[in-house]
Structures are given as structure tokens and as C-alpha cells.
Amino acid sequence: xxxxxxxxxxGARLLPGLAVLRAYRRPWLRTDVFGGLTVGAMLIxxxxxxxxxxxxxxxxxxxxxxxxxxxxxxxxTSRHLGVGPEPGTAILAATGxxxxxxxxxxxxxxxxxxxxxxxxxICIAAAVVRLGFVSSLLSKPVLVGYITGxxxxxxxxxxxxxxxxxxxxxxxxxRFAELLGELGDIHWPTLVVGAAALGVIVGLRQWAPQLPxxxxxxxxxxxxxxxxxxxxxxxxxxxxxxxxLPTPAVPDVSWxxxxxxxxxxxxxxxxxxxxxxxxxxxxxxxxxxxxxxPIDANQELLALGLTNLSAGFSQGFPVSxxxxxxxxxxxxxxxxxxxxxxxxxxxxxxxTAGRSLxxxxxxxxxxxxxxxxxxxxxxxxxxxxxxRVSRTDAAIAVATxxxxxxxxxxxxxxxxxxxxVLAALSHMARPHDAVLGDLxxxxxxxxVDAYPxxxxxxxxxxxxxxxxxxxxxxxxxxxxxxxxxxxxxxxEEWLVLDFEGVGSLDTTAVDALGELLEDxxxxxxxxxxxxxxxxxxxDVLDRAxxxxxxxxxxxxxxxxxxxxxxxxxxxx
Numbered sequence: 001x002x003x004x005x006x007x008x009x010x011g012a013r014l015l016p017g018l019a020v021l022r023a024y025r026r027p028w029l030r031t032d033v034f035g036g037l038t039v040g041a042m043l044i045x046x047x048x049x050x051x052x053x054x055x056x057x058x059x060x061x062x063x064x065x066x067x068x069x070x071x072x073x074x075x076x077t078s079r080h081l082g083v084g085p086e087p088g089t090a091i092l093a094a095t096g097x098x099x100x101x102x103x104x105x106x107x108x109x110x111x112x113x114x115x116x117x118x119x120x121x122i123c124i125a126a127a128v129v130r131l132g133f134v135s136s137l138l139s140k141p142v143l144v145g146y147i148t149g150x151x152x153x154x155x156x157x158x159x160x161x162x163x164x165x166x167x168x169x170x171x172x173x174x175r176f177a178e179l180l181g182e183l184g185d186i187h188w189p190t191l192v193v194g195a196a197a198l199g200v201i202v203g204l205r206q207w208a209p210q211l212p213x214x215x216x217x218x219x220x221x222x223x224x225x226x227x228x229x230x231x232x233x234x235x236x237x238x239x240x241x242x243x244x245l246p247t248p249a250v251p252d253v254s255w256x257x258x259x260x261x262x263x264x265x266x267x268x269x270x271x272x273x274x275x276x277x278x279x280x281x282x283x284x285x286x287x288x289x290x291x292x293x294p295i296d297a298n299q300e301l302l303a304l305g306l307t308n309l310s311a312g313f314s315q316g317f318p319v320s321x322x323x324x325x326x327x328x329x330x331x332x333x334x335x336x337x338x339x340x341x342x343x344x345x346x347x348x349x350x351x352t353a354g355r356s357l358x359x360x361x362x363x364x365x366x367x368x369x370x371x372x373x374x375x376x377x378x379x380x381x382x383x384x385x386x387x388r389v390s391r392t393d394a395a396i397a398v399a400t401x402x403x404x405x406x407x408x409x410x411x412x413x414x415x416x417x418x419x420x421v422l423a424a425l426s427h428m429a430r431p432h433d434a435v436l437g438d439l440x441x442x443x444x445x446x447x448v449d450a451y452p453x454x455x456x457x458x459x460x461x462x463x464x465x466x467x468x469x470x471x472x473x474x475x476x477x478x479x480x481x482x483x484x485x486x487x488x489x490x491x492e493e494w495l496v497l498d499f500e501g502v503g504s505l506d507t508t509a510v511d512a513l514g515e516l517l518e519d520x521x522x523x524x525x526x527x528x529x530x531x532x533x534x535x536x537x538x539d540v541l542d543r544a545x546x547x548x549x550x551x552x553x554x555x556x557x558x559x560x561x562x563x564x565x566x567x568x569x570x571x572x
Contacts, residue, residue, distance in 0.1 A: 014302070016293060017074045017337045028335040035329030036342025039082055041212035042325055043343060044350050048238065048361070049214075049369040050085035053157065054317045055094045056112060058238055058358075058366075061085050062351045063246040064116070064316025068307035069344035073337035076303040077296045078280035079289070080334065082325025082343075083307055087373050088150040089272050089320045091157065092409040096264025100257070109315070111261065114251040116312030116319070118258055118265035123273065123305030132297025135274045139423060141390075142416040143274070144382035145397035149404025149412050154374035156405075161367030164190035164234070172405035189233045194364030194371075197221040201372040210332060214369045221365035222357070236363040241355050245348065246314040265318075267413040272320030273304055279323050283330050324376065396423060430476060431467030435484055436498060436559070445498075445559045460566050461488055462531075462559060464498035469509035477509070478516045485523070493526045496562045499533035505540045514544070517552050527569075529554040531562045 047061030054060075065084040072083040093115055101108035126134065138146070156175040160167040164187025169175040197217040204213030224230070231237055280295045304320065311319050329339050350358065386394040396419050404412030434447040437454030445462055448454045456462075463484055465477055485492055505513075520528055530541070530553055538555060541547040548554045556562040 013299075015074045016077050016296075016299065017072070017079075020079065020336050021073070021338065024336065024338070028338070031333035032336055032338040033342055035332050035334030036339040037346060038210070038212060038332060039325050039329050039339055039343035040346025040350075041215040042328065043084060043347055044358075045214040045218040045361075045366065045369050046322070046325075046373075047085050047347070048358070049366040049373075050087055050090045051317070052161075052363075052366060053087055053094065053154070053370055054085070054090035054112065055098065055108060056317055057109075059241045059351070060109075060112075060316050062347055063314045064311040064319050066245070066344050066347055066351075067310030067314050068319045069340040069347075071306045071310050072303050073340040073344075075299070075306050076280075076337065077293055077299045078284065078326075079292055079336050080283045080287070080326050080330045080339070081276060081280045081321050082329070083276075083321045083340070084319050084325065085317070086272070086275070086320045086322050087154050087370060088147065088275065088377075088409070089268050089318050091150065091153060092268055092271060092413065093264065093318050095408045095410050096261070096267070100260050100264075110251040110253050111257060112317040113249075113312045113315050114253040114258060115261050115265055115268070116308045116317055117251065118261045119269045119272070119318045120305045120307075120309035120312060122265055122269045123301050123308065126269070127298050127301035127305060130298050132277075132301055134270065135277045135297060137270065137417050137420050138274045139393075139396075139420045140382075141386050141393035141397040141423075142400050142420045143278075144379045144386060145400025146271075146404060146412055146416045147377050148379050148383070148397070149401040150409060151374040151376075151378035152401070152405050153409060154370055154377075158367040158370050158374075161236075161363050162191065162194040162371060163187065164364075171408060187234060189230055189235055190364045193221050193225060193230065193235055193362050194368045196224070197362075197365040197368035198371055201368060202375065205372070205376070209328065214372065217368060217372075218361055218365045221368075222361045225362045226360060231362075238359050238361045238363065238366070241351075241359055243355060245351065246316070248313045249315060251312065251315075264410060267410050268318045268320075269304070270417070271413055272308075272318065273301055276300055276304055276321045279321055279326050283326050287330060289335075324373075392423075425472060428467050428470075429472040431465065431473060431501075433463070433465045433480055435488070436462040436464055438563075443560075445563075456488075457563065457566070459491070459493040460496065460563065461485060461492045461494070462496045462498060462563075464501065466501035468504040469502050469513070470504070470506040471508035474506075474509040474512035478512045481516060482519065485520075485525075491524070494529065494562075494566045495520065495525050495527070496529045496531050496556075496559060496566075498559055499530045499537060502537055503534065505537055510540065510544045510546070513541075514546060517546065521552065527554060527566070528552060529556055529562045529565075531556045531559045 043065060047065050048058035051058050051061030068083050097108060097111045097115055101111050152172055156172045159175050159179050165179055165182050165185050167175050167178050169178050200217035200220055201213045204211050204216060225235055277297055277300050284295055308318055383397060386397055400416045400419060403415030436445040437448040437456045439446050439451050439454040446454050463481060467473060469477055517528055541553060545551050546553045
């Protein structure tokens with residue numbers, strides 16, 4: 001008997017990263033340490049910048065990420081995913097919580113931490129009932145449109161911090177309209193510092209991606225402001241940062257507040273989970289590490305829930321992951337989740353020992369970090385690829401982007417999900433179908449529209465429907481069969497339905513098929529057969545009384561078998 005692996009314990013299933021760390025190998029250490037220090041260097045400016053983007057004090061970014069890094073290292077299935085604050089979920093959270101907090105700063109902070117806990121509850125519950133497949137709700141065109149809309153929204157959100165112009169608008173168009181009307185109010189020292197930091201970040205990303213460009217740009221801006229005494233010219237600094245590490249606490253909110261946060265949390269959970277899963281699978285496919293376990297969607301849901309649980313109790317805000325903090329250490333050769341643990345230690349050191357230096361970072365430099373992130377995620381090539389392949393998909397992407405920038409990010413998420421579902425339903429309701437013919441030199445039967453040289457058999461029609469049969473397309477299936485019979489030259493004695501693409505049948509489809517068989521009997525079609533149907537479909541047909549010998553439908557394992565039976569009967 002072949003050897004079988006022993007079932008994993010509950011602890012190993014819940015903490016797959018711990019098993020990797022227990023089997024750690026010394027040769028991995030150098031690249032993991034270097035990768036962890038690099039991620040830590042990237043996290044220092046990004047955590048503060050994305051916290052401000054979420055409407056939180058900069059220190060909240062550190063509070064949110066420390067525990068998240070440690071927990072994901074133990075609970076996640078990716079060896080490389082860089083969890084922590086991320087601009088898309090940060091701005092989505094800020095949009096939803098801002099409407100509920102009604103301008104109360106203290107309430108806003110409590111609600112943001114509570115939002116992380118609600119996100120955690122949704123993700124953990126979804127993991128328990130194994131809803132990892134929900135990531136498929138966001139198709140490629142929707143993701144391209146959504147992430148581009150987020151990028152444009154990020155750009156507009158930093159106009160005030162980058163230029164010094166007082167902007168009151170809360171969406172893309174009003175913000176830029178205000179800027180154009182107040183160009184004379186630009187604070188030039190602020191703009192120069194921000195532009196210089198942005199130039200360093202973008203330049204290093206292009207020419208030396210292995211370096212922490214955001215950290216170098218922010219530190220360089222801070223040094224310049226200090227040496228030239230530019231804060232005296234009105235350049236805003238981060239200011240005082242509370243001492244010490246976060247103290248675990250339960251947010252002071254009511255149950256009604258938690259209920260009000262549910263729609264926002266659902267959007268954050270969907271976007272964060274989709275982003276995590278796609279990023280983790282992308283880097284796993286690129287690395288092709290034979291020792292790494294596959295990315296498990298349901299375990300990733302659990303890990304996202306646990307990381308947000310930590311962020312909520314640490315007075316932070318919802319977290320997900322960053323593509324850049326995932327790709328950079330992987331490109332440096334990092335191997336395991338030790339990268340996340342070292343990055344967490346780096347953040348702790350920065351928060352405890354480097355607090356006085358962080359307080360002198362200029363705010364326009366943090367705005368530059370966010371603008372650099374926005375420029376990186378605006379997916380112009382994605383739109384070009386969609387346009388080349390499918391005009392419909394390109395239109396869906398544009399509609400999603402407009403939903404984000406004209407209204408807000410939460411509306412954009414709803415638009416994205418609705419468009420994804422509608423697109424899927426449209427494809428299922430009106431799937432491809434074909435009349436099949438025989439082509440010399442090939443064993444199988446092919447679409448006569450795609451292969452004009454294919455020939456059909458007189459008195460025989462072979463028809464294929466490329467989708468499961470259910471209530472949304474059952475009527476179309478019946479109408480299309482009747483239409484191709486009417487369009488086909490001559491009277492058909494046999495109709496063969498190729499059911500290879502029909503993976504399932506519901507009761508509406510069974511009724512439609514029964515009515516079609518009655519019509520075909522009245523039209524004097526002698527035999528109606530199904531070919532290549534899978535066993536579950538045959539079981540449904542049999543239980544419905546449609547399958548021979550008690551019913552009118554004859555089943556054949558292949559189209560060729562059905563055709564041979566027709567030819568034999570025609571010959572006799």
C-alpha cells in the first residue's frame with residue numbers, strides 16, 4: 001500500500017506559518033533578515049502615511065501593523081505576503097467611518113478600531129463556513145477599474161498636504177476643481193519639499209527598487225527641512241508621537257455603532273481579502289517554491305480576520321496587504337515568514353527608540369509617499385489590455401473607476417460587485433452555442449461557424465450549449481434549439497444535444513427540456529439524444545423521467561457513438 005501522510009493537527013491547520021518556522025534552515029537566515037529589514041524600512045513611512053490617509057494619527061499605523069505582522073507570520077499560508085496598512089482599504093474605511101462619526105474626532109478613532117474588529121468578525125465567520133470563493137466576485141475588469149479609481153482618489157486626497165492649498169471637497173472632481181480655482185494659494189515651500197520627496201521615491205523605484213525609496217525620500221525631506229529651517233516657513237511636521245507601545249483595549253462604541261459599521265466592514269473585508277489572495281497567489285506563482293504549501297483561500301480569510309482583530313484591539317484601523325511590501329523582499333531572495341517578524345521588530349524599535357526623529361518628518365513628504373503609491377496602482381496597461389481583448393470588459397472597468405471617483409470608494413466597491421455579478425449572469429444567460437459538423441482529419445465534431453469546411457449529416461443535427469442549464473437560460477436554450485432546427489436545411493430526423501458544457505440542471509431547465517421534447521415530437525423529430533452528459537446531469541434527467549427507456553431522451557457517451565447509431569438506423 002502507498003504511504004499516506006498523517007493528518008495535520010488542529011494547531012498545524014490554524015497556524016501553518018508556525019510549522020514553517022519550526023522547520024527553519026540556517027541558509028535562509030541571511031536573505032530573510034535582509035528582507036525583513038527592508039520591509040521594516042518601507043513600513044515606517046508607509047504606516048504613518050496610510051494612517052493619515054485613514055484619518056488617524058500617524059502612530060496608529062504602527063499600532064495597527066505590529067501585531068498584524070506577527071499574527072500573519074503564524075496564521076497565513078503565504079511565505080511572502082506583506083500585511084499591514086494599505087491605501088485602498090484605508091481610504092475605504094475613512095469614507096465609511098467619517099459618515100458615521102459626524103465630525104467627532106474621539107468617536108472617529110473608536111469607530112475605526114471597532115471597524116477593524118467587525119472586519120475581523122466577518123472574515124473569521126466566513127473562514128469557518130468556508131467562503132473563500134467570494135474573492136471571485138471581483139473579476140479582472142472590475143479589479144482594474146476599482147484599483148485605478150482608488151489610485152485617482154488617493155491622488156486627489158493629497159492635494160492639500162502636497163500643495164498647502166486648503167481643500168474642502170471630499171471626492172475627486174471637486175478637489176481638483178478647488179485646486180484649479182486656488183492656484184494662487186499654493187504654498188511653494190510645501191510643494192517643493194513634497195515634489196523632491198516624490199522624485200526620490202519614484203526615481204529609486206525605477207532605478208533601484210531594492211532600496212527603501214519611501215524611507216529615503218521621507219528621511220531626506222526631514223533632513224532638508226531641519227538643515228534649512230524650513231518649518232519656520234510654514235511646512236507642517238508630524239509633531240508629537242505618544243510614547244510606548246499600544247495598550248490592548250476594547251473600543252468604546254455601542255452595538256448600534258457596530259451594526260452601522262457592517263456595510264463598510266463588508267466592503268473592506270471583500271476588497272482586503274481579494275487583494276491579499278491575488279497578491280499571495282501571484283508571488284507564489286512567480287517564485288514556484290516546491291517546498292511552499294499552496295495558498296489556501298479559507299486560511300487566508302482566517303489570517304485576515306486575525307490580523308484585523310489585532311489591529312482593532314491595538315487602537316489601529318483595518319489592514320490588508322501591500323503588493324510592494326510583498327514583491328520587494330521576495331525579489332531579494334527571502335524564503336519564509338521570518339521576514340514579517342523582523343519587520344515587526346524594526347517597527348517596534350522605530351516607535352520606541354526613534355520617536356523623536358519621526359516627529360520631525362514633514363507632512364508633504366508623507367503626502368509624497370501616498371502619491372507614489374497612487375501612481376503605482378493606476379493601471380493604464382490593464383485598461384489597454386482589456387480594450388484589446390473585450391470592449392465590454394473595458395466598459396465595466398471604466399464604469400467601476402467612475403463609481404469610485406465620482407461618488408466614493410464604498411460606492412465603487414458596490415458598483416464593482418454588482419457589475420461582476422451582472423457580467424457573470426449575462427454570460428450564463430446568453431452563453432455561446434453552436435451547430436456542430438464533421439471535419440475530415442479530426443476525430444471530434446466542431447463548430448460549423450468556426451470551421452466552414454465542416455459538414456453536417458443530412459437528417460441529423462448536432463447542437464451544443466456551452467453553459468449549465470438553469471432558470472436564467474432555460475428559455476433561451478429552448479428557443480435556440482427551435483431556431484437552429486428551423487434554420488437548418490431539410491427535415492431533421494435526429495437531434496443530438498452535446499451536453500459536455502452542461503454541468504448541471506435545475507428544475508426550471510428540466511421543465512423547459514420536457515416542453516421542448518413535446519414540441520419536437522409534434523415536429524416529427526424521431527430521436528432526441530444527449531451526448532457526453534456527466535453522471536449528475538444524467539441522474540437528474542433520469543429522476544425527471546426524461547431518460548430512456550422510460551423517457552424520450554437517448555443517452556450516448558460520445559457524439560460519434562450517437563452519429564454511428566443514426567447512420568446504422570438510417571442504413572437499415
